[in-house]
Amino acid sequence: MNRRTLVGLLLLWSLGPLLWQVYTSFCSDQALIQPFVSHDQRWTLIHYQSVLNANPPFWRYLVNSLIVGISSTFLCLLLALPAAYALNRIPRQLSALSRLALVGAALFPYVLLFLALLELARALNLGNQLLALSLPYAALSQPLAILLLNNAFNDLPPELEDAAKLEGLSLFQRFRWIFIPLISPATASTAILVFLFSWNEYPIALTWISDSSKLTLPVAMARIAGSSIYSVPYGAYAAATVLGSIPLVLLVLIFQKPIVSGLTSGAVKG
C-alpha cells in the first residue's frame, strides 16, 4: 500500500463519522431512510430549527457547557500551575513520591468516585449549580494537569529563575515574567485537555444537574437521543452534535500552534 492511500484511509477513519454526522444533520428524515428522493426534499435545516427552537433552546446547553468548561479550566490551571512549580522545589524524594501518587490519581477511573461525589453534592447543597460542577472537574483534571505542567517547568533551565532572583524579582513577578510566558505552550495544551474533559463529562453532570435549563451538552444530547421510545431522532441528534463540536473546532484552530508545540515540547531542547 502506498503512502497516499494509507493517509486517505486514516483520514476516512477519523473524519468519516464526523462528515457523516454533518451530512445527516442537513438531511431530511425521509431522505435518510430512502436514499433516492429528489433533491428539493433532501436538504433541510429543519433539524437545526428544531433543536434551536426547543425549550430550552439548544444554545442554552452550549452556553452552560462553556461556562462549566471555562470555569473548570481556569480553576484547574490556577491550582495546577503553583503545584507544578512547587513539585520542582521540594526535596527530590518527596517530589518523586508525589509524582508517583499523581500518576496513580491520574490513572484512577473517576467513574468509581461519582457516587461519593453525589453524596458530597447532596451534603454541601451543590446540586443544580453550574459553577459547582467545575469543582469536581477541576479536581479530577488536577493530577494530569500538574504532571504535564511539571514537565514544562522541568524543561526550563534553572538559571533563568536564579538570574531573575538576583535581579530582585519576587515569586509572583517570576511567574508573570518568566514562567507564564515560557510554559504557555504546555499551559495551552493542558487547558485544552481539561476543557475537553469537562466538555465531554457525562456521569457527574447527569447526577448533579436535573434542572433542564442547566444541563450540559452531553446530558442534553442524551436527552435528545432518548426523547422518544418509538423513534430515534437521527437528524436532530446529528444537528446537536454538529453544533456541539463547533466550539471545540474553533478552540483547536485558535490554539493549534501552541498545542502542537506543547505536545512535542521536551522532545528537543531549545
Add this chain to the structure above:
Amino acid sequence: MTLQIQNLGRHVGQQWIVRHLNLHVEDGECVALVGPSGCGKSSTLRLIAGLDPVSEGEIILNQKNISHVSAAQRAVGMVFQSYALLPHLSVFANLELGLRVRGVRPSDRQQRIQAMLELVQLQDRADVLPAQLSGGQRQRVALARALLRDPDVYLLDEPMSNLDAQLREELRPELRRLVLDRQKPVIHVTHDQHEAMAIADRIAVLHSGRIQQVATPTELYHLPETLFIAKFIGRPQINCLRPKDGVITAVRPESLFFAKEGLPCKLMSREWLGSSQLLYLESPEGSLRLSCSTSVDIPESLIVSWHRSDEHYFDEDSGRRL
C-alpha cells in the same frame, strides 16, 4: 568595601560540597577561582549570591554579614555560564526587566539601557531576541544585565567558556574594561588557567570543595603549595620524578635544559607548539616533558639537567610542599 568569606561551607545530605572556604577580595580586585570540573566553583558563587543556603561560616560584604540575606537583597551581579537570558524577551526587554521591578522610572530606564548597550557595543541589537545573537554578543548582554544592577560584587561563572579560544582572547581586555573599572570585588570562575593568569590579580585554587592556595599568578607558578597546584598550574604539566624517601621532586618542563652531564634520556616523541616544541623523554627517573625553542636540533638520545633551585619538593602522602 570588600568581600570577606570566612570558613564558608555548604553540605547536601552528608556530603560537603564546599567547606572551610576563606577568601578576601578587595575593591577593584579580581580573584580567579580555578579548579577541575565538579570541585565546587559554581557552588561557591551560588553561596555568595544567596541562591543556595549557607550551612556554616559567614559572608561579609562591606562590613555587613549577608550570609542569610535573600538573593534579591544582596547587591550581587552574576554572569551565568549559560548566560540565562530570557529567550522570549528582546535584548532591551531582558535588560529592562530588572530595572522595572526595582522601580526605576521608564524614561530613566530607556536612557540607562541605551548607555549600557553603547558600552557593550550592541546599540543596533536592542530589539533582537537572544537566540539571534552570537555567543559573544549574548555574553555581553548577560554582562550588561549584571552591570545595570550596579552591584557591590561581581560573580562571573565561566563567562567565556562557551566561546572559542580566539574570541575569548579578544573579549578579555573588554571584560577588564567593563568590570574591573567598576572598582568592586570581582570573582571570576574559569577552568582556563591562561585566562585566570591574564585577568586575575590573585588566583584561588579549589580542589574538592576546599581552597588549596590563594596567591598571585607568579607566586602560584613558582611556589605551589601542593602537588595538585603544581600540576594544575602551568602548561605543559610539571614533571614528577620517582619518589625517594616519601619525597616527590618536581621540575617544570621549561626548567630542563640539555647538558653534558645529568640525566640520560631517550626521545619518545615531540610536539610542535608554534613558538616552542615539547619533547617527551624516557629516563631512569620516569617519563619527562621538556619544552625548548624550535630552532634546536634534537638527537635520539640526550642528556638533560636542571638547576637545583628549580626543584619543588612535595610530601608523597599529603602532597604538601616541603
